[in-house]
Amino acid sequence: MTAEDEALTGGMVNAGAVFRRGELVDRPAPPNARALHAYLLALKRQGFDGAPTPVSLTADGREQLTFLPGDVALPPFPAWAMTSTALKSVGSLLRRLHETNATLAIDSAAEWPRDLADPEGGTMLCHNDVCPDNVVFRDGRAAALIDFDFAAPGRPLWDIAMTARYWVPMLDPASAAALYPLGLVTAARLRTLADAYGLSAEDRAELPAVIEQATEVCRAFVARRVTDGDPVYLKALAERGGWARWDRIQTWLTDHRETFEAALLA
Ligand SMILES: Nc1ncnc2c1ncn2[C@@H]1O[C@H](COP(=O)(O)OP(=O)(O)O)[C@@H](O)[C@H]1O
Numbered sequence: 001m002t003a004e005d006e007a008l009t010g011g012m013v014n015a016g017a018v019f020r021r022g023e024l025v026d027r028p029a030p031p032n033a034r035a036l037h038a039y040l041l042a043l044k045r046q047g048f049d050g051a052p053t054p055v056s057l058t059a060d061g062r063e064q065l066t067f068l069p070g071d072v073a074l075p076p077f078p079a080w081a082m083t084s085t086a087l088k089s090v091g092s093l094l095r096r097l098h099e100t101n102a103t104l105a106i107d108s109a110a111e112w113p114r115d116l117a118d119p120e121g122g123t124m125l126c127h128n129d130v131c132p133d134n135v136v137f138r139d140g141r142a143a144a145l146i147d148f149d150f151a152a153p154g155r156p157l158w159d160i161a162m163t164a165r166y167w168v169p170m171l172d173p174a175s176a177a178a179l180y181p182l183g184l185v186t187a188a189r190l191r192t193l194a195d196a197y198g199l200s201a202e203d204r205a206e207l208p209a210v211i212e213q214a215t216e217v218c219r220a221f222v223a224r225r226v227t228d229g230d231p232v233y234l235k236a237l238a239e240r241g242g243w244a245r246w247d248r249i250q251t252w253l254t255d256h257r258e259t260f261e262a263a264l265l266a
């Protein structure tokens, strides 16, 4: 590290370990970094410009990727990141990523992480962690996705469910108020995201249930981190209201399933 290195804050998994070094980002390499770099290079070859380009992998277990200029929203999320235009741009960026992913074969020899993966599996690589701190904005619109560490095979619908959790957000009003601007109308925003992505009627009918499934997977992820004594996750869980918050979110999702189905299909 030199004096020019700038610590990049935002994520939780690699908190304190991500640095900007001029045009590059230097961060801990995930275990499957080789396969992930090959995938990111394939995205670039296919003309997808909304992801970092991998540059190197070092012997000390770190990786270097291109730094993507722009704005990244960090919690509590600012109003500019939660406009309807922003939401639409996230939906269309995810669609572009998926269209490119659909043209690529998944490296079946690689061990894709199960942490946030679709339990039902799939034939396409999902990003799985499209939260605000993993999206770079330019001029109020989502321009790129970063942090592909949790990418794994899954259904496209799974990635949309994960994205909806963070960007609509799919949280009960009290949980949303703690991290998001006030006044976001859940059902309408879910519909906006589905429209911007171009979600099929079949997938719309399934989306609310898949969001519930994705919420369970995220809860289990946090539970594993907490059991392992991860200080970042212990602190976040305590500050945000413990397991009672997760119970509340899950009850709220089930209670409103029909409202969301109706908004998606109307
Ligand atoms: N390639 C990149 N271009 C621009 N900003 C980046 C890039 N990689 C990381 N960042 C910034 O650093 C923050 C943390 O990096 P990230 O790799 O997402 O860490 P974590 O794995 O902990 O989530 C991001 O939220 C973003 O603000």
Ligand SMILES: [Mg+2]
Binding pocket: 010, 011, 012, 133, 134, 146, 147
């Ligand atoms: Mg991140």
